[in-house]
Amino acid sequence: MMVGSVSGIGANWGNQASHPLPPAIVVNMLRANGIQKVKLFDAESATLTALRGSGIEVMVGIPNEMLYSLANSVDAAERWVAKNVSAHVSSSSVNIKYVAVGNEPFLPTYNGSFLGTTFPALQNIQAALIKAGLGNQVKVTVPLNADVYQSSTSLPSTGDFRPDIHDLMLEIVKFLNDNGAAFTVNIYPFISLYNDPNFPADYAFFDGYSSPINDNGRIYENVFDANHDTLVWALQKYGYGNMSIIVGEIGWPTDGDRNANVQFAQRFNQGFMSHVGKGTPMRPVPVDAYMFSLIDEDAKSIQPGNFERHWGIFFYDGTPKYNLSLGSNSGGLVPASNVLYLPRRWCILSPAANVDDAQVGPSVSYACAHADCTELGYGTSCGNLNAQGNISFAFNSYYQQNNQLQSACQFPNLSVITTSDPSVGSCRFNIIIQTTSANGPAGSAGFSHTPTNLRQSLAWHWESTGFVFNLDLMGTIEVKLCSLKLHILRVTKAQGFDP
Template sequence: MGIFSKAFVLLLVLVSLLYMVFSVNGIGANWGTQATHRLPPDVVVRMLRDNGIQKVKLFDADYDTLKALGKSGIEVMVGIPNDMLASLAGSMKAAEKWVSKNVSSHLTTNNVNIRYVAVGNEPFLATYNGSFLRTTYPALQNVQAALIKAGLSNQVKVTCPLNADVYASASGLPSGGDFRADIHDFVLQIVKLLSDNGAPFAVNIYPFISLYSDPNFPIEYAFFDGNSSPVNDGGTNYYNMFDANHDTLVWALQKNGFGNLPIIIGEIGWPTDGDRNANLNYAQRFNQGFMSHTTGGKGTPMRPGPVDAYLFSLIDEDAKSIQPGNFERHWGVFYFNGQPKYSLNLGTTNSGLVPASGVQTLEQKWCIFRPNAKLDDPQVAPTVSYACALGDCTSLGYQTSCGSLDVQGNISYAYNSYYQINNQLDSACKFEGLATVTRSDPSVGSCKFQIQIKPYYGGAAQRLRSIQKTLCSILFLVLFLWTTQ
């Protein structure tokens, strides 16, 4: 074989290896923490690494979370919540302080691989009624300026994750895509800033929400199996909603002069409970279909090539707002305790999802409706309402995982949720004498009566407890020495 032939073969091998690396590293995960009992950050980071997940998107800049990600090599998108946009928009100093505390210090001191700052989260969502329209761009502008001042703008890029409702198509076809007329100028301001600074456009795409919102939505079009009737757009066929929605955005960017702007899928996934279409089978089908569809590097008709995406989400969050729907607390590919919900091949391991290790649970006991209690007791309704308001009853709806429970089962589920969230305190299983603790698992079929994990208090609380233990030890020593004199 001649030197040029050898060089060509070597080049092909290198290209193949690079392709494999980039196609594998294309998938990330959203790590939300709106839970009554968080998994310890070090446990989650180990779980990310065990599953070969190379990128993570956060919704805030929690110190313990970022510190745990230090030296892991995992790429991090750190988040700025919407309620901080006004202060960052109104003060350059506030932006500089935020960047110094939450980016610079973690990069240098904790060796966290921060690659993006997400300024806000879906701030132009129609349901916000324009609350963040006038603060999002100035906040983005100030954070970008702060990154430049800190000498980090080449290493860390800003973005602003937007919901797919910021664009639409008058024709119903991707080629008719443009940004919504009422927010057109606001979105273009952001797009231009991103383009000027080599930053990507982040968009959250949810076929499940389309199905949830529209009973006439063709369900097969949500998935990637090619079973739906294609949508023909000038000779281009679209067999699934993701490709069509993504390319509607591509057309919108192209029409406004930014056709080459990189796109990141900030959130995509399928919930497993809380709605009749939110179940394990559909979630597995959608997420595995998405993985197979995108990791092959095919991309979409308008954007061939690997797709950069973050699955939503990593872990269930039982304290999320259920205003959009009861499904909001069930997006995780892992349950709250770090156990996989279903088989999912991310293309990074040979064994599917790897569960979290070292997770400690509370005792094997549950709070249930007392067997001899009367269903017509006037305290039943108010105690169940109380338990559900402060617990999580989102699995009790029609055609959900616990939708087939009888009346006693519904009451017991509500009581147990409150009991577990309150760390199995005796006082949390009273309910006016209607409840009792049992050590026999009351789970029925698909309905699991959960046992909560032990609470994680965070670094600050741990340090406080350490100080308290030290002070107690000193006090004990002083008393010992004093009494032995």
């Protein structure tokens, strides 16, 4: 498969948010910014429906959790393709070009959980696409972390696949090549800097490095080029030197770590946009790439680090974080339009409260465990808040994530609702956006009536349905059959009620 040119930059559109922007608004935002390609992590119907007729090229994703069933059942693969690809391509005019089978399934942190299922799932999905008559139109791929290959020296030319998955990688590469598919890799210079305090910071960016690497006459002034070409050399070593490469994820976060800030993100992403058309020393052609990511996701796991929720070039509400030209929008990013917010009110520490109150610690811990406090900490956007500011930020995060429900701002003798914006400098105290769900507007959390307090809402649902609603996260109400007494004790204690 010969290397070809690409047009435009793509973006990763994730949905791990407590209050995601409505898909139609996101699609309009993509078009307004000239983003011609989008990579999804699932095949959610509402998202694909919003993309119909847009002309935007789509890569739909299959989560790792589905690999086992797809690997062990051709019928399951055929049903998945029929529902998530064929139906949208034929009847909804969605421009699906790729199916991403899994997402970085060979990360060492998975302890080999997907080593035996990724390739069979890939084969079954490919067979299902062919059976559906889509084999030439829709291509399969596996988005892989750049750790699937490595170099024995600092030179890209010594690149090879990771020893523990070497043979498996060659099987996958051959299969992709035989089916005219591309190798998809996620490359993160930020992670290099995050993991190694001695990593030369300038080498992570695209505006010059004082000690470039000379690899037999090929000069590497940034780690992206060196990383990318390490893969090129690994492919070339086994006869796949012309195989197409897609950079599935590349970007820089803006919060949650001392190196994750708006200034570095703008420097990196604008540098990449200027660099993407030039290619790399081994591949001096435009790079096919998807920025990571489009919008912040406040429900992502923070196990890799607090920065995980802040990769977006837009905030949670579609507001641009910084000036960025994507090529077609030289005037900068265009914000989302027609975004609806909940009322302008915030939950903060009461002026009458004492920061040394014994209830402060447990209350803040509870709020942050059930909301998002990743903007707090050393080197973050809210790192300069005083004690009152930190407590207020935690309270407000929980209050907003629970759709400004009055009972979500009833920390025991500590909290109060205000209409004065408590934001300080770069530290934003957010107001959550209105979203819709199967249960109705998020602002009402889908209740058929508004409970006067948490105790009443729990009791009402138990008496009328026989189930208890988990109110820890009002944005995603979970129905659980459990002990009413224990549930009330657990939740009301945390909320400051007397059981």
